[in-house]
Amino acid sequence: MDLHNLQIDARFSLILEVFVATIFKSSNENSNQKSVRRILVAGGAGFLGSHLCERLLNEGHSVICVDNFSTGRMENLHQLLSSDTFSFVRHDIIEPLDLPVDEIYNLACPASPPHYQADPVHTMKTNVIGSLNLLELASRYQARIFQASTSEVYGDPHVHPQPESYWGNVNSFGPRSCYDEGKRSAETLFYDFHKQHGVDIRIVRIFNTYGPRMRPDDGRVVSNFIVQALKGEDITVYGDGSQTRSFCYVDDLIEGFHRLMYCPQAIHTPVNIGNPGEFTVGALAEQIIDMTGSRSKIVHHSLPVDDPRQRRPDITAAKQELGWEPTIALADGLKSTIAYFEGQLTKPTGKLAEAA
Template sequence: MSSELIHRNQTREYQPDNPRNTDSSSSRHNSPPQKSRNMLRDRAPFLLIGIAISTLFFHFLPSLQHHHDSSFIQTELTLPTRRVLLEEHGSTRNNEDERKGRVPLAVGLKNKKNKRVLITGGAGFVGSHLVDRLMERGDNVIVVDNYFTGRKENVIHHIGNPNFELIRHDVVEPILLEVDQIYHLACPASPVHYKFNPVKTIKTNVVGTLNMLGLAKRVGARFLLTSTSEVYGDPLQHPQAETYWGNVNPIGVRSCYDEGKRVAETLAMDYHRGAGIEVRIARIFNTYGPRMCIDDGRVVSNFVAQALRKEPLTVYGDGKQTRSFQYVSDLVEGLMRLMEGEHVGPFNLGNPGEFTMLELAQVVQETIDTNAKIEFRPNTEDDPHKRKPDISKAKELLGWQPSVSLREGLPLMVSDFRQRLFGDSKGNGGKGSSAA
């Protein structure tokens, strides 16, 4: 029985005479070659077209590549090159790599007439006058200020101008902007203000300067630091030249400002030598003019405000300590020449005309009130006895020197203070800057 079943199964599986099995087997063995031939015949035109396109592409590729390379080289040759002023000759490969890592500015921005200028502390006394000059020149100006000593009123006449932008920001915190030049003025400059929060003052000088130098490095901007004559401390050299290293008390009540500015100069020069940043350093001596803070503790603003209020003029010490006073327009001119010039500095920017405190009080009496009284008080700690700039370097290399005398500039400041104190229509606080 089992052998019969096996025989039947084998017979069912193999039947050579069955025409269906023969056709199926023939179809199974013959269909793939037939399909391949049909496929090749149908796609042959497309293959020929592809070969032709490839031949044409590779035939013209060298000429296209050559044209692209020559255009690229020509473009590179026409791009402006950044000139880096280094105090020491030569640069290392690491410095070159760092410079290549900067964020590139759009083509042509370095050559355009109207620059993009950032002014930190631009709503302050000096900064707002600098804004006026740059806006008059046609630049695009960005002001960054936290309004600790600056006032929005100082720049409000520019709001609405498409070339002007005002940002409320503290430079202790980083900020990213694309600019061509940075004027770094942000820092309280009067004893009343920088002693109010000495830790904040030195943070502004150190961390704020680091942030602005980092921004200059990132976007390839030129950086101008407004330092101060206070880096000379209570000087043992008179007048003070830029080569004098100073006599500063590093732990005194004024050191947050004095030493802070000295550190800021160090940082600027380190970025200049180490990272190739284009740096400019200005050491500013006593400056006066419209928009000064009325009660900032500086001697000119003190005397003018006291005389206008019919108060005694307070002279600290014996009144024989000397200062040099420059009008704000002279300072702004010096800062702009320094920024646009070829020299790093530092440069003394001040008026070498020297006055004792008693002589200054007499000039204020003559200008405002001849009957104003003078009151003597104990001198403040670490107050310099003499201060007079040697501006020979600025004269020679910048072609700069002050042109406004104290007796010419003081009435403009008095007019501004009178208007702000009493709302006197004869005051011309806004116009004082135009005369600057």
């Protein structure tokens, strides 16, 4: 039996639960590989989620990708669908689900401002109700659960670089608050499920990440600049370009996920994962113009409301507890990312529309 491309809604969730439970029960009875885990990746069709699914499959695990395609793309899963240990379920985690699993990764939420601001109520529901549903699933099956939180919980920081102990400077009543406060609320739920129900949690705070499989319309600074440069369009820099960001290549981030999830000593407090190398947005634009050989010009627009002026992670905890730090230089990561977008932009119009 094959779960590939299975689509469900709440009416059919019970059928799915019985179906998947039967498959995995049979699989476990016939398998001598006790180290193989059944892993659910919520948001697995997205930029980060698809890279994570690929890593887990390469390690020999059974992976269930759950995604509602709000920003995820089937194209990101094409190379995974041929695996006998990969399954896809179309489902929105704001609706309950019951799948027997050993581990859960919660990456389900749009991460770029244009996407999470398009439906702020649903963004908040995804972060709060979705997290609650996955935590209850983890509690039911005694599964370890991983939460992809964000550096946005620090808001426009008054402390630089940002350690995990910093409480942040977040506007709870602004256009970004559905995401910032949603992720902060999710962290609280994870902490309380651990304290009250003994759920084994892992929480990562992700700083700006880039790489292949970002959407051309992603709306984040790296993808925006690369797409504009490749099209020969003006590159839009918000503000004067002096605001800073720290850019982590996706492979480094996924390695950080892996080390946190499987750290021999359980870590139940948030851990920053990001690249402490700090660049101005203006310098990034110049570098991308140079690397693409573009004739694009830089134009300046007004800075968005609550846009952070500085962002750089303090990764002391990741170094000491996980032995992790990024290894991929910005120039090398940009080279791979530019090549990916070149391929995206040269697709026939219909293909690109389907991929997006």
